[in-house]
Amino acid sequence: MEWLVNGRDQLLDPSDRGLAYGDGLFETMAANRGRIRWLDLHLERLADGCRRLRIPPLDEGELRAEIEGRLPSDERAVVKLIVTRGSGARGYRPPARPRPTRILGIGAWPDYPASHYTEGIVIRTCTLRLSESPPLAGLKHLCRLEQVLAQAEVEANGADEGLLLDVRGRVVGGTSSNVFAVRSQRLYTPRIDRSGVRGVMRRAVLEACAREGIDAAEIDLEPEALRAADEIFVTNALVGLWPVAALDDLRLEPGQLTRRLQRSLGYPDA
Amino acid sequence: MEWLVNGRDQLLDPSDRGLAYGDGLFETMAANRGRIRWLDLHLERLADGCRRLRIPPLDEGELRAEIEGRLPSDERAVVKLIVTRGSGARGYRPPARPRPTRILGIGAWPDYPASHYTEGIVIRTCTLRLSESPPLAGLKHLCRLEQVLAQAEVEANGADEGLLLDVRGRVVGGTSSNVFAVRSQRLYTPRIDRSGVRGVMRRAVLEACAREGIDAAEIDLEPEALRAADEIFVTNALVGLWPVAALDDLRLEPGQLTRRLQRSLGYPDA
Numbered sequence: 001m002e003w004l005v006n007g008r009d010q011l012l013d014p015s016d017r018g019l020a021y022g023d024g025l026f027e028t029m030a031a032n033r034g035r036i037r038w039l040d041l042h043l044e045r046l047a048d049g050c051r052r053l054r055i056p057p058l059d060e061g062e063l064r065a066e067i068e069g070r071l072p073s074d075e076r077a078v079v080k081l082i083v084t085r086g087s088g089a090r091g092y093r094p095p096a097r098p099r100p101t102r103i104l105g106i107g108a109w110p111d112y113p114a115s116h117y118t119e120g121i122v123i124r125t126c127t128l129r130l131s132e133s134p135p136l137a138g139l140k141h142l143c144r145l146e147q148v149l150a151q152a153e154v155e156a157n158g159a160d161e162g163l164l165l166d167v168r169g170r171v172v173g174g175t176s177s178n179v180f181a182v183r184s185q186r187l188y189t190p191r192i193d194r195s196g197v198r199g200v201m202r203r204a205v206l207e208a209c210a211r212e213g214i215d216a217a218e219i220d221l222e223p224e225a226l227r228a229a230d231e232i233f234v235t236n237a238l239v240g241l242w243p244v245a246a247l248d249d250l251r252l253e254p255g256q257l258t259r260r261l262q263r264s265l266g267y268p269d270a
Numbered sequence: 271m272e273w274l275v276n277g278r279d280q281l282l283d284p285s286d287r288g289l290a291y292g293d294g295l296f297e298t299m300a301a302n303r304g305r306i307r308w309l310d311l312h313l314e315r316l317a318d319g320c321r322r323l324r325i326p327p328l329d330e331g332e333l334r335a336e337i338e339g340r341l342p343s344d345e346r347a348v349v350k351l352i353v354t355r356g357s358g359a360r361g362y363r364p365p366a367r368p369r370p371t372r373i374l375g376i377g378a379w380p381d382y383p384a385s386h387y388t389e390g391i392v393i394r395t396c397t398l399r400l401s402e403s404p405p406l407a408g409l410k411h412l413c414r415l416e417q418v419l420a421q422a423e424v425e426a427n428g429a430d431e432g433l434l435l436d437v438r439g440r441v442v443g444g445t446s447s448n449v450f451a452v453r454s455q456r457l458y459t460p461r462i463d464r465s466g467v468r469g470v471m472r473r474a475v476l477e478a479c480a481r482e483g484i485d486a487a488e489i490d491l492e493p494e495a496l497r498a499a500d501e502i503f504v505t506n507a508l509v510g511l512w513p514v515a516a517l518d519d520l521r522l523e524p525g526q527l528t529r530r531l532q533r534s535l536g537y538p539d540a
Contacts, residue, residue, distance in 0.1 A: 011281030131401035143413030
């Protein structure tokens with residue numbers, strides 16, 4: 001990836017609170033032909049995160065110009081934007097007048113297999129249980145060590161994605177995705193007010209459902225209820241929607257509602 | 271603070287996983303007259319953390335030489351050592367062969383009031399509840415956003431330190447310290463197998479108790495039991511031991527066992 005720190009081709013001050021304490025937020029975005037998909041939703045989530053963490057908001061116009069001015073015009077790219085509370089005195093205490101650091105990375109598009117969209121992916125339940133932290137739930141903050149340890153399990157077991165439960169045993173989502181279950185033509189996805197990330201694609205799916213009259217609900221989702229689903233799919237802003245073809249020992253077929261939402265939201269995005 | 275990244279006066283690669291995911295550990299240490307107090311315990315905890323997170327261990331001899339070679343010979347200093355899993359491909363997946371980054375910061379000694387040692391400090395219970403994460407409990411990892419939000423509460427209410435409870439309402443420790451309660455000449459401190467940091471000074475206190483025949487136990491500590499204590503003190507590797515003079519509306523006197531442990535461990539450290 002190529003990186004800009006505060007708009008310049010420079011490295012990061014080691015006293016930055018993003019490094020010291022995970023005191024910041026990030027967005028991972030899909031760029032295609034010089035545009036970022038779901039940019040409004042990404043910037044809205046980022047602004048909401050800054051508000052919740054009391055990090056001063058960035059100027060949205062400048063941010064858009066900085067991002068879009070750097071995108072390759074003719075190829076896909078992954079764009080990562082990190083916003084931290086900046087540097088400050090030693091210690092957890094947030095500085096009284098923080099000067100946020102923005103870190104923009106643009107890198108090559110990963111080659112996801114086409115079969116992930118058509119046939120679906122294999123997910124396996126991780127043994128790691130996510131902690132519950134209502135003040136941080138939903139935020140795409142930088143404290144991601146649980147996800148790192150969970151993803152190491154996924155690498156070891158050869159699945160495409162891990163399924164994460166919380167400490168009480170409820171479904172939270174995938175290691176890098178949100179998860180949806182379809183049962184009797186109704187859509188269910190876990191609440192994310194205690195753990196998990198409020199995914200941009202999760203929101204896009206729920207809004208598509210509202211537009212198209214598809215019944216959708218955010219619920220406490222038990223693993224047994226997920227296993228009883230007719231269809232399961234996962235979402236994130238990079239890949240869009242992937243059907244789940246296997247959850248542990250359970251086999252599934254990509255279903256009608258999954259296909260409909262893929263088409264409706266334009267995935268795979270050629 | 272002055273910083274060295276991998277032994278050189280340079281800045282940090284923004285792709286470092288310490289920034290991206292809090293994928294690393296840190297130690298905050300007290301230097302005096304060219305030596306670091308409790309260096310063995312710090313390096314042991316760091317090595318244990320690397321083992322648990324599967325970060326390759328650093329060469330301890332090199333690390334000692336790098337740290338001690340940089341200390342001011344005649345004044346106190348705060349030394350911060352950060353070890354991350356290094357840079358890696360985008361995504362949570364840890365690289366197969368990580369090359370850890372070590373980041374060493376040396377800064378001015380904070381002027382703690384002498385009265386913190388003699389009269390004690392004021393602590394207040396934070397409203398934020400710490401999450402439970404057994405795989406991360408005890409580690410001094412970089413994911414510290416909960417502590418940042420808690421410390422912001424402390425700044426707002428004017429206390430010297432915050433008292434943190436977990437999501438189940440049990441005492442975990444201070445925002446930057448471990449906490450001890452004395453009742454009928456027995457010492458109690460919270461277990462830290464679900465939340466909290468295995469403090470270097472916490473260990474030094476427990477080892478001093480074992481040496482000196484003081485009865486000490488790690489327990490599930492309820493706030494009511496803490497309030498019923500004869501003495502309360504907090505510890506960390508920078509300050510040593512501070513008596514607690516007030517916990518919310520409760521007033522306390524620095525007690526006999528607190529004084530004995532301060533003397534035994536050499537605090538205040540002139």
